[in-house]
Amino acid sequence: MSAKITPIIELLQKQFSDIDFAPAPLLEMKDKSAEQWCVHVQPSKLFAVMSFLRSDERCSFEQLSDLAGVDYLNFPKAKDRYGIVYSLLSLSKEHRLWVKVFVNDPNPEVPSVVSIWYGATWMEREVWDMFGVRFSDHPDLRRILTWESFEAHPLRKDYPLTGRGEREDFKVITRDSA
Amino acid sequence: MTTTTTTSPQQTHQAGPAGYAPEEPGGDLWALNFGPQHPATHTTLRHVLELDGEVIRSCTVHIGYLHSGFEKLAEHMNFNQYVVVTDRMNYVSPMANNIAWHHACEKLFGIELTPRCKVIRTIIAELARIQDHLLSVGATGLDLGAFTAFMYPFNARETIYDLCEEICGARFTTSYTRVGGLMQDITPRWPSMVKDYCTEELPKALDDLESLLLRNRIFIERTKGVGQISREEAINWGITGPLARSAGVRRDLRKDEPYLCYAENWDGQGAPAVSFKVPIAAGGDCFTRFQVRIAEMRESINIIMQLVDNIPSGPIDVLPDDKMTMPNKDEVYGSIEGLIHHFEQVMTNRGHTPPVGEVYGANETANGELGFYLVSDGGNMPYRARCRPPSFINYQCFEKLIVGHKISDVVAVLGSLNIIAAELDR
Numbered sequence: 122m123s124a125k126i127t128p129i130i131e132l133l134q135k136q137f138s139d140i141d142f143a144p145a146p147l148l149e150m151k152d153k154s155a156e157q158w159c160v161h162v163q164p165s166k167l168f169a170v171m172s173f174l175r176s177d178e179r180c181s182f183e184q185l186s187d188l189a190g191v192d193y194l195n196f197p198k199a200k201d202r203y204g205i206v207y208s209l210l211s212l213s214k215e216h217r218l219w220v221k222v223f224v225n226d227p228n229p230e231v232p233s234v235v236s237i238w239y240g241a242t243w244m245e246r247e248v249w250d251m252f253g254v255r256f257s258d259h260p261d262l263r264r265i266l267t268w269e270s271f272e273a274h275p276l277r278k279d280y281p282l283t284g285r286g287e288r289e290d291f292k293v294i295t296r297d298s299a
Numbered sequence: 300m301t302t303t304t305t306t307s308p309q310q311t312h313q314a315g316p317a318g319y320a321p322e323e324p325g326g327d328l329w330a331l332n333f334g335p336q337h338p339a340t341h342t343t344l345r346h347v348l349e350l351d352g353e354v355i356r357s358c359t360v361h362i363g364y365l366h367s368g369f370e371k372l373a374e375h376m377n378f379n380q381y382v383v384v385t386d387r388m389n390y391v392s393p394m395a396n397n398i399a400w401h402h403a404c405e406k407l408f409g410i411e412l413t414p415r416c417k418v419i420r421t422i423i424a425e426l427a428r429i430q431d432h433l434l435s436v437g438a439t440g441l442d443l444g445a446f447t448a449f450m451y452p453f454n455a456r457e458t459i460y461d462l463c464e465e466i467c468g469a470r471f472t473t474s475y476t477r478v479g480g481l482m483q484d485i486t487p488r489w490p491s492m493v494k495d496y497c498t499e500e501l502p503k504a505l506d507d508l509e510s511l512l513l514r515n516r517i518f519i520e521r522t523k524g525v526g527q528i529s530r531e532e533a534i535n536w537g538i539t540g541p542l543a544r545s546a547g548v549r550r551d552l553r554k555d556e557p558y559l560c561y562a563e564n565w566d567g568q569g570a571p572a573v574s575f576k577v578p579i580a581a582g583g584d585c586f587t588r589f590q591v592r593i594a595e596m597r598e599s600i601n602i603i604m605q606l607v608d609n610i611p612s613g614p615i616d617v618l619p620d621d622k623m624t625m626p627n628k629d630e631v632y633g634s635i636e637g638l639i640h641h642f643e644q645v646m647t648n649r650g651h652t653p654p655v656g657e658v659y660g661a662n663e664t665a666n667g668e669l670g671f672y673l674v675s676d677g678g679n680m681p682y683r684a685r686c687r688p689p690s691f692i693n694y695q696c697f698e699k700l701i702v703g704h705k706i707s708d709v710v711a712v713l714g715s716l717n718i719i720a721a722e723l724d725r
Contacts (some may be wrong), residue, residue: 146570147656150656151654184535186668186687187687189683190685191674191682195676196674196676196682206657208659208670217659221558225388238617239532239535239536239696240537240538240692242695243535243692244537247691247725267363275368275371276370276371282374285462
């Protein structure tokens with residue numbers, strides 16, 4: 122796996138010489154082997170890098186397999202707060218690459234990749250809903266799992282598991298007011 | 300269902316490829332709420348359809364009615380506890396979720412399972428696939444008016460619940476896997492039960508189902524050419540599983556990123572991978588999805604029959620010295636070491652000590668790629684457990700599939716997508 126992905130990381134570094142991709146394995150095993158690799162990109166350069174990864178025929182990542190938001194609030198040695206992890210998959214070349222973007226409060230914002238992969242539409246809406254990271258140029262950035270007037274972002278680490286918005290705090294609807 | 304007339308069409312959702320965006324219609328449109336409570340949506344889904352007569356001009360999907368926050372729960376449960384929540388994700392095939400969750404966990408811990416465990420997991424993964432497909436193909440018939448065709452597969456599903464009950468005591472919420480092994484060993488008669496099921500009951504049910512639907516003119520006319528998606532679009536929308544394969548995408552994680560007994564040399568002594576074919580079709584419509592699912596069930600029977608006669612003996616859990624698996628109850632009650640080991644596992648300030656890092660592990664389940672992206676800070680609970688739910692990602696294209704069709708096609712497309720709302724609403 123890593124033999125497949127090394128040329129792509131080299132290609133990326135050649136193409137975008139001004140970006141420090143800092144390629145790293147997602148998880149280093151005890152025997153120092155690693156099969157899943159991750160590159161880091163600044164939010165401002167994300168769209169250009171993603172377009173290149175999608176369209177260049179040596180990379181040809183045709184599918185955005187997954188998009189995960191992570192709140193690194195209490196994570197050991199973490200410098201930035203929100204991480205957006207793009208999991209890219211090439212069906213023709215059969216390789217995967219993970220791309221990470223870090224953003225911070227007060228205005229976490231990442232360019233949307235919906236125009237590259239339509240599949241990102243709901244995934245980005247979900248990250249906005251759950252983490253409050255905005256995706257600029259998203260065609261329809263509404264909340265998806267919670268309701269529009271909901272204010273919090275529940276998967277943030279400072280949102281408690283229980284307590285806020287409990288059932289007893291809800292407005293009681295009587296027969297007359299309904 | 301409630302209907303209202305609108306003189307000016309609402310601002311509609313126009314994400315996605317150009318070409319499916321609704322044209323500016325002339326005249327009045329009807330706004331129709333399809334769901335959240337409707338017998339043909341099976342679970343709680345809401346579509347706001349804008350109708351020009353019977354033709355759907357635009358569709359907006361509202362989801363989240365069954366939002367249970369299972370990713371938040373994962374951050375407060377350890378790696379064994381969370382398996383209970385995975386049962387409730389895709390409750391049509393809970394075993395497959397159990398296996399997918401612990402597949403990701405074991406990738407994080409770097410555990411290689413025992414051959415016996417791999418074989419049992421492969422068999423139940425295939426049983427779960429059959430379980431899911433049986434409901435999907437049956438319910439497609441049901442929604443299109445073929446009630447009889449629903450009964451044959453549903454009857455056959457019942458035996459799979461019996462098989463689950465035999466090995467783990469629960470029919471529905473199985474929670475059968477554990478980190479590095481299984482909850483308990485199979486019973487001696489289980490392999491023969493599985494074999495009887497796969498040689499007699501299930502093939503007969505599939506034959507009955509096929510004879511009722513595959514040449515049924517009403518069924519064919521209501522599904523052929525309905526909800527069509529092309530190969531390129533399917534890939535770009537992130538669609539996986541039988542939906543993608545029925546549109547011509549050659550992708551099956553069992554072949555492309557093999558795990559369990561789908562990989563070569565799974566027992567460490569050169570055992571060959573199980574041999575099976577991956578059914579692929581080019582149509583990309585509801586009827587092809589139905590055909591692909593039937594073909595996949597026949598392949599699953601084939602896989603099970605290769606394994607069920609030769610389940611290797613030996614332990615089901617990895618070595619207890621690793622402190623990865625729970626000790627036997629005999630040891631817990633009969634020896635001080637076993638008791639200490641048990642407490643080390645269950646106490647809230649002890650438990651597993653994973654390496655710091657992130658890992659993505661995915662399995663091919665009945666609906667597609669079910670993956671877990673685990674972030675570990677070294678604690679005994681995952682720091683973040685992102686689930687890649689196939690229903691959620693497959694369902695995005697629904698708006699694209701349905702625009703331009705008639706309102707009665709909504710149920711055909713919904714049935715063929717096999718949306719499980721508990722997984723969809725996360």
